[in-house]
Amino acid sequence: MSTTVQVQAPVALKYMWIFSDGDTTRTKTYRVGGTGLKTVRLSASIKVTGDARGWGAVRLFAPVEKTSKRASFAADCAGGHKSGDVWNSVSTSAAEVDTPPPGQGGEPTQNLVRKATIVFDRTTASKCPLTFKVHGFFEGLPDGAQVVQYRLVGTEEWKTVNVPADHGAVFSTVLETLDWGWETGKTSVRIEIRQPNGLTSNTLYYFECGPPGEKERFGATAEKIALTAGGGPLAELVADAYLDAVEAVSGAQVALVSRYGFRTDLNAGPVTYPELWTAQPAGLAVDVNAMTGAQLKKLLAHPNPSGWMLTPSASLRYTLSGGAVTEITLNGVPVTDTQVIKIAANYILMGGAQGFPRWEGSTRVYRGGPDDRGALASYIAKNSPVKAPKGDRVTIQ
Numbered sequence: 117m118s119t120t121v122q123v124q125a126p127v128a129l130k131y132m133w134i135f136s137d138g139d140t141t142r143t144k145t146y147r148v149g150g151t152g153l154k155t156v157r158l159s160a161s162i163k164v165t166g167d168a169r170g171w172g173a174v175r176l177f178a179p180v181e182k183t184s185k186r187a188s189f190a191a192d193c194a195g196g197h198k199s200g201d202v203w204n205s206v207s208t209s210a211a212e213v214d215t216p217p218p219g220q221g222g223e224p225t226q227n228l229v230r231k232a233t234i235v236f237d238r239t240t241a242s243k244c245p246l247t248f249k250v251h252g253f254f255e256g257l258p259d260g261a262q263v264v265q266y267r268l269v270g271t272e273e274w275k276t277v278n279v280p281a282d283h284g285a286v287f288s289t290v291l292e293t294l295d296w297g298w299e300t301g302k303t304s305v306r307i308e309i310r311q312p313n314g315l316t317s318n319t320l321y322y323f324e325c326g327p328p329g330e331k332e333r334f335g336a337t338a339e340k341i342a343l344t345a346g347g348g349p350l351a352e353l354v355a356d357a358y359l360d361a362v363e364a365v366s367g368a369q370v371a372l373v374s375r376y377g378f379r380t381d382l383n384a385g386p387v388t389y390p391e392l393w394t395a396q397p398a399g400l401a402v403d404v405n406a407m408t409g410a411q412l413k414k415l416l417a418h419p420n421p422s423g424w425m426l427t428p429s430a431s432l433r434y435t436l437s438g439g440a441v442t443e444i445t446l447n448g449v450p451v452t453d454t455q456v457i458k459i460a461a462n463y464i465l466m467g468g469a470q471g472f473p474r475w476e477g478s479t480r481v482y483r484g485g486p487d488d489r490g491a492l493a494s495y496i497a498k499n500s501p502v503k504a505p506k507g508d509r510v511t512i513q
Contacts, residue, residue: 118159119174119184122263122278125154130178133160135170143177162189180265182274228264229309230256232317234291235364236305238484242401242463244325245297250305251365252291252317257283265310266291274310288364296325303328321493322486323389324399333386334493335500341382343395344507347375350382350395351427352505357495358402358460358488359429366404366482369446370432371460375424376470387496392489400462402485405478410453413441420471425510429460437513462488 121129129146141160148154158174171186237249254264254277262279279287296302303323309315321334343350351373358371377398382391407415416426417440425436434444444451451457458481468474485491496502 118157119187120155120157121174121176122153122155123148123179125150125152127179129156129158129176131158131174131176133158133172134175134183135162135172180274181272182276224265224311227311227313227315228257228262229254229311229315232266232307232309232315233364234305234307234317234320236320236322236361236484236486236490237290237365238401238486239293242324243399243487245295246325248292248294248296248305248322249290250292250294250307250320252277252289252307253364254279254283254287255285257287266307267310268292269306269308269316296322298325300325302326303332318498319494320486321490321497323490323493324487328389333388334392335497335502336386337382337384337496338501338503339384341502341504342507343378343381345375345423346425346510347373347378347427348507349504350378351375352430352507352509353382353495353502354378354396354488354492355427355429356505357492358462358485359431360495360498361491362402362404362460362482362485365484366458366460368404368458368460368482370457371402371429372426372465373461374420374426374465374470374472375422387493389493392493396489396492398462398464399487399489400464401483401487402460402491403463403466403480404458404460404482404485405466405475406456406458406481407475407478408453409444409451409455409457411477412451412457412459413444413453415473415475416444417441418472422471424471425512426472428509430505430509433509433511435511435513442513443511460485 123129125148127148129148130143131146132143133141146156146158148156160172171188173186174184176182233253235251237251238246239249240247257279261281264277264279265274266277267274277289277291291307294305303326304319304321306319307317341350341353342348355371355373358373359368362368378396380394382395416434417436419439428434431447432445435442446457464470465472466475
């Protein structure tokens with residue numbers, strides 16, 4: 117089996133192969149001469165008796181510490197368990213292990229990434245256990261192909277992203293796939309970029325696989341964020357958090373929330389988990405559907421039995437008069453009846469609960485957002501200290 121390593125020569129690679137049965141090779145050194153970016157192949161031979169299945173991976177010790185993705189192998193032996201090492205083939209699908217151009221001590225010598233942002237993409241279940249993809253968005257990269265290293269905060273292993281020459285203003289890729297269960301003991305994810313300024317991304321929170329520690333804080337509010345009879349500033353803040361959580365991976369343009377389920381204000385100062393729980397206890401997943409402007413106007417004009425209206429994110433404003441939407445704008449531009457808009461909301465609201473009708477006629481766009489408490493915590497931490505929205509996105513005449 118073999119795997120490919122791309123290096124900046126001259127360099128001495130120190131590595132070993134590790135295998136699924138716990139076996140390893142001895143530590144080896146591969147010296148690459150010359151200059152410039154070079155590709156070398158690291159290989160290992162496997163001897164088996166009888167049919168065998170497993171995996172192997174390369175663990176680098178220098179110039180950086182890194183482990184490759186696993187290369188699976190399968191050996192089908194002739195003659196069953198006869199004596200001797202008789203085998204016919206090994207197949208592998210190992211991914212590349214890349215190292216950046218080294219500086220002093222193998223460390224990168226420049227800041228490649230100006231801004232790093234991560235977003236959750238829930239791929240299984242809605243609560244726990246579940247699988248997340250972590251999407252990374254890198255901004256400010258220099259022109260041309262780049263090699264960026266990152267790691268999950270709290271871990272030691274650096275991983276590599278190869279950025280193509282035509283990366284554009286923002287390069288995005290899936291960085292991690294995480295399986296979280298009740299035993300995981302984690303509530304957040306953040307990445308660190310391996311460059312001199314030690315750049316870190318935003319922090320993402322998810323609370324449905326276990327509560328956070330008592331001393332943990334999730335950013336702070338600069339002032340009291342009030343909950344009013346119709347929702348007000350707190351509902352607007354939550355709508356902004358919904359949109360921020362799913363916009364990058366779904367193309368959502370606006371988010372809507374109902375006053376239903378909100379219980380109290382958020383006070384000024386550090387935000388704790390009990391405060392998040394008290395303000396918004398549901399823990400509902402955020403999804404995205406698309407509907408026309410006409411369908412949206414009908415939904416917003418629905419006469420809620422409790423007298424509530426749907427509160428939008430900052431991208432949308434509308435006016436209710438005489439039981440109808442008389443004015444509505446998306447990012448300052450009037451919404452037309454035929455315009456198709458992607459809207460984020462929790463799945464309960466979309467399903468016809470919380471005093472509003474089912475989103476009949478809308479089209480499913482995305483099922484993968486985090487829980488709403490996690491979205492709110494992530495948004496507050498990212499924008500801390502958060503100021504209260506004005507509570508003026510809906511006008512009632």
